[in-house]
Amino acid sequence: MNFEWNEDQLELFEHALSFAKDLDFSKFPQGEFPMEAWRALGEFGYFGLPIDAKYSSAGSGFDILTTVKVLEGLGQGCTDTGILFAGAAHTFACAMPIYEHGSEQLKQKLLPLLASGEKIAANAISEAEAGSDIGKLTTKAWRDGDYYVIKGAKSYVTNGSVADYFVLYATTNEKFGYLGQTAFVVPADLPGIDVGNSYKKLGLNSAQLNQVFFDEVKVHKDYVLGSEGQGARIFAASMDWERCCLFALFIGVMQRDLERCIDYANTRKQGDKTISKFQAVSHRIADMEVRLQSARLLLYFAAWQKSQNVDNTKAVASSKLAISEAFVQSGIDSIRVHGALGYLQESGVDSSIRDALGSVLFSGTSDIQRELICNRLGLL
Ligand SMILES: Cc1cc2nc3c(=O)[nH]c(=O)nc-3n(C[C@H](O)[C@H](O)[C@H](O)COP(=O)(O)OP(=O)(O)OC[C@H]3O[C@@H](n4cnc5c(N)ncnc54)[C@H](O)[C@@H]3O)c2cc1C
The missing domain is CATH 1.20.140.10 (Butyryl-CoA Dehydrogenase, subunit A, domain 3)
Incomplete structure (x- = not known):
């Protein structure tokens, strides 16, 4: 058993630590989303750590252990854990499902934007009545030609107010329980989407948390992750x-x-x-x-x-x-x-x-x- 990190991993850790220590958060307003810090994290390569460089010049394609070590450095150096949390929700709950389950066409289109941080993503699964148990999502999606129509409300969406894309989970077949759920990427500028005010929270202040409402939002079938029922x-x-x-x-x-x-x-x-x-x-x-x-x-x-x-x-x-x-x-x-x-x-x-x-x-x-x-x- 070997507990040592290799030299590259240690160097990356030190690089992340000193980058994060040098970020000056005092100039960003409290309680608002610090876009400049987001951009700096994007330039550093935060959002592309595990994503293959073939999809984005911001992608590093690191294995998970190396990714973990870099994140440890960012967490240790950065005094605004909220913006790091927002970045993790974007990267690991949104970009990664697209990377692992999106069609090649969707990956080519979205990953360059997400890995660089040019566009922001938010994960939308939790609902007023579905928190720990997500077996019965009341948000529904049904097929209409080449489109799915999505209707429902999502609570506690990190990055909700700043999102360009939602990775959203909806029930497509009520009879099948977990096997009746489908994952979608939903562009935030589609008609029928309404974002609530950011909640006032106890901590992680830079991360915005919102309710998001989807009123018969039409999403093209190419924006399904995996296939119907794999949500x-x-x-x-x-x-x-x-x-x-x-x-x-x-x-x-x-x-x-x-x-x-x-x-x-x-x-x-x-x-x-x-x-x-x-x-x-x-x-x-x-x-x-x-x-x-x-x-x-x-x-x-x-x-x-x-x-x-x-x-x-x-x-x-x-x-x-x-x-x-x-x-x-x-x-x-x-x-x-x-x-x-x-x-x-x-x-x-x-x-x-x-x-x-x-x-x-x-x-x-x-x-x-x-x-x-x-x-x-x-x-x-
Ligand atoms: C800061 C923050 C950011 C978040 N970001 C997102 C996001 O980006 N996207 C998103 O979709 N959601 C997000 N959430 C929502 C989060 O995933 C839910 O809060 C969480 O799943 C718990 O659901 P709940 O709050 O409805 O609590 P409930 O499920 O109602 O739980 C209430 C209490 O009951 C306990 N409990 C419930 N079921 C069981 C069980 N089966 N066994 C034992 N105990 C149980 C829980 O542990 C808890 O103590 C966020 C939440 C927070 C606080």
Whole structure:
């Protein structure tokens, strides 16, 4: 067993880390989508990391482990986790299903635009009554000549207000449950699409989250991913990418938080001692380290299993569960280590817990990851 990264991977990690550290987010308005940062991430190559260069000059065609390592660097260096989250939703829940399941014609048309970030994509599956259980989507699509007509409402669409394309899942045959769902790419400028106001959220502020309404939107049949009835399978494959790659960003954020806590504990004094000399503080930081490293190793194993084309459901669910729960705990621990300073928004220490709380919900809640693990353990 070899735990080493090769020289190229380490160089890419360092490159991503220093690029992300140099991004100056202070000049972007709070709560709005920082388009300039998006463009910078596009030029860096974020959105094309796993996409073959034959589809886009922005494509790198990296294997999943290398992609994960680069994302870790971006997460560690970049102080705006929201824009990285928006980029991950675009890349792993939208560009990747097109890359893996789109027709050659669709890939040639869309991947150059998506891999460069020139156009933005949003994944639309969740509905008011279909969150954890997406077996009964009320959004319907029916055939009308060479077109499908889509009608329904999607809730919680990341990038909804800035999207040029939606990767949307709809029921095409009610009788077949999961096998009656179909995945579509829906251009956002088609008549009948209405986007709600961006929600005010607890964290990940740069990422816009919206309801999107589709009122008899006509989409050409060439915009179907895979074939009719393959939607649930395509969505599951996209979640595999998202649960590995999006969550690699959070490993990077936790590494930054850990290093910040160590620095603070080694410099902040109470009485004549630095707080690092109090076992209560140093043990808290030791626990942060163990939680981070455990989650990181689970992620590397899940990504490695994905690269081997074996059933990685348990490994990916374990990794997603461990990272998101560690992220929440790490966010709380960081505030405790910094005392009242950590509670102030101006310290920036507070942002991790606000960003982390979303991570136990999206891409399948922690409870759903446990269900997946139990299923593979033969408990359900
Ligand atoms: C920041 C953010 C971004 C998001 N981005 C997107 C996006 O881009 N596209 C998109 O389509 N969706 C997106 N979502 C929606 C997200 O996928 C859903 O919130 C998630 O699937 C949970 O669904 P729900 O919120 O309806 O909760 P529910 O499914 O109603 O769950 C409520 C509670 O019940 C528990 N629960 C439900 N079913 C079970 C079960 N079978 N076993 C055990 N416990 C269960 C859940 O774990 C949870 O604690 C986003 C959400 C957030 C917070």
